[in-house]
Amino acid sequence: MSSSFIERARSVLAANDRGGYTVPTDRLYPFQWNWDSAFVAMGFATFDIDRALSELEALARGQWADGMIPQIIFHKPAETYFPGPDVWRTSHTIPTSGITQPPVFALALEFIAARAGAEFTPRIAALYRAGLAYHRWWEKARDPEGRGIVAVLHNWETGRDNSPEWDEPFARVPQTTTTTIVRRDLGHVDAAMRPRDEDYRRYIHLVDLYASLGWDAMAMWRETPFKVADIGINAILGASEEALGRLAKRFGSEAERAEIASRRARLAKGLAELWNERIGLYASRDLISGKAMDVRVSAGFLPLLTEHCPAEARQSMQQRLDGLLKANTLPVPSTLVGEPGFEPKRYWRGPVWAVVNYLIARGFARQGMGEQAREVDEATLGAIREVGFCEYFDPLTREGLGGGTFSWTAAIALLISEDRMALAA
Ligand code: DGY
Numbered sequence: 001m002s003s004s005f006i007e008r009a010r011s012v013l014a015a016n017d018r019g020g021y022t023v024p025t026d027r028l029y030p031f032q033w034n035w036d037s038a039f040v041a042m043g044f045a046t047f048d049i050d051r052a053l054s055e056l057e058a059l060a061r062g063q064w065a066d067g068m069i070p071q072i073i074f075h076k077p078a079e080t081y082f083p084g085p086d087v088w089r090t091s092h093t094i095p096t097s098g099i100t101q102p103p104v105f106a107l108a109l110e111f112i113a114a115r116a117g118a119e120f121t122p123r124i125a126a127l128y129r130a131g132l133a134y135h136r137w138w139e140k141a142r143d144p145e146g147r148g149i150v151a152v153l154h155n156w157e158t159g160r161d162n163s164p165e166w167d168e169p170f171a172r173v174p175q176t177t178t179t180t181i182v183r184r185d186l187g188h189v190d191a192a193m194r195p196r197d198e199d200y201r202r203y204i205h206l207v208d209l210y211a212s213l214g215w216d217a218m219a220m221w222r223e224t225p226f227k228v229a230d231i232g233i234n235a236i237l238g239a240s241e242e243a244l245g246r247l248a249k250r251f252g253s254e255a256e257r258a259e260i261a262s263r264r265a266r267l268a269k270g271l272a273e274l275w276n277e278r279i280g281l282y283a284s285r286d287l288i289s290g291k292a293m294d295v296r297v298s299a300g301f302l303p304l305l306t307e308h309c310p311a312e313a314r315q316s317m318q319q320r321l322d323g324l325l326k327a328n329t330l331p332v333p334s335t336l337v338g339e340p341g342f343e344p345k346r347y348w349r350g351p352v353w354a355v356v357n358y359l360i361a362r363g364f365a366r367q368g369m370g371e372q373a374r375e376v377d378e379a380t381l382g383a384i385r386e387v388g389f390c391e392y393f394d395p396l397t398r399e400g401l402g403g404g405t406f407s408w409t410a411a412i413a414l415l416i417s418e419d420r421m422a423l424a425a
Contacts, residue, residue, distance in 0.1 A: 043411025164341025
């Protein structure tokens with residue numbers, strides 16, 4: 001891997017570094033985002049453990065007393081993003097949004113811990129405790145009925161904001177808001193690559209509702225019109241719970257190890273229920289109507305990351321990947337080509353995202369499917385080398401879309417490059 005490519009990837013992280021935390025990209029996303037920073041921390045860990053740990057420590061500074069690590073932490077004010085702290089109206093000392101995002105935190109921490117020297121042990125131990133509190137929050141606030149499947153109460157929590165999976169549950173959410181909506185994103189990115197205005201009205205309706213409930217987790221659970229078991233979050237949480245269990249062997253107590261093991265077993269059972277026979281892939285479920293979503297999305301591959309992924313599921317995913325490669329489609333479109341909601345350029349309705357690809361490839365590798373893992377990694381790295389560190393890629397034309405110079409795309413470039421160098425050594 002050429003050193004100039006690696007240097008360019010590192011310089012994207014340096015350009016987006018705001019001193020101890022990294023913004024996803026300048027202007028469009030001028031604060032710290034939860035799952036972006038977890039990937040960025042892994043990217044930093046390929047060359048700077050101290051800086052990797054500060055990224056997670058900055059996230060932990062935004063953690064709520066109940067354990068939630070928020071989606072956005074507003075460390076410093078900025079005028080280029082909507083909705084800001086005045087819309088969220090939460091009460092944390094460092095202003096934050098009131099929802100969370102995919103829990104990649106423990107995966108990142110384990111990745112860093114595996115390569116950190118003894119001098120970093122106290123910092124890693126403190127972050128383990130933040131991760132444990134976060135996972136306890138998921139169980140208590142988002143699976144209060146103990147069914148082994150956690151729910152999201154806002155589409156922004158999924159990280160896949162406008163996936164067609166949310167179209168049906170959103171039909172129940174009114175478009176009325178008490179907040180004036182100012183689409184600052186459209187000043188940075190073409191409207192055709194972003195969610196629509198009616199989507200935003202629903203997103204903000206939910207923010208207004210939860211703010212009126214004082215962000216009380218149980219009141220939100222009772223009152224929400226949007227309660228979805230997102231396949232991405234459930235799979236990532238399953239994998240993260242496994243990572244936390246391994247970290248607990250070094251940093252936790254016996255009681256904590258038992259607690260993590262029991263959550264992990266419940267999640268594995270829950271994931272099994274999210275296999276969708278009709279579409280031959282894992283799928284999200286609307287927890288209000290009880291309906292499984294018959295939409296094939298890239299996140300439906302993520303249970304590959306977990307201990308629960310039977311042979312039937314693995315074969316089906318392998319066939320889907322083969323189909324994409326044969327059709328010369330850049331794998332893996334966020335919404336698979338041929339789905340009624342597929343739009344190749346609109347955010348999570350079709351474009352390919354490097355971070356999801358990275359997880360899918362690690363999932364194939366975990367299942368012993370090295371060839372598939374390599375194919376996904378090659379495709380991801382090839383697209384980044386060809387068009388740059390952009391936010392997402394058109395799966396049909398390979399055009400780079402959304403924000404440019406994106407931190408997590410650079411982080412993934414570093415991670416895949418490092419793996420390839422290790423293979424070549
Ligand atoms: C946005 O504002 O587009 C973000 O995806 C929310 O996390």
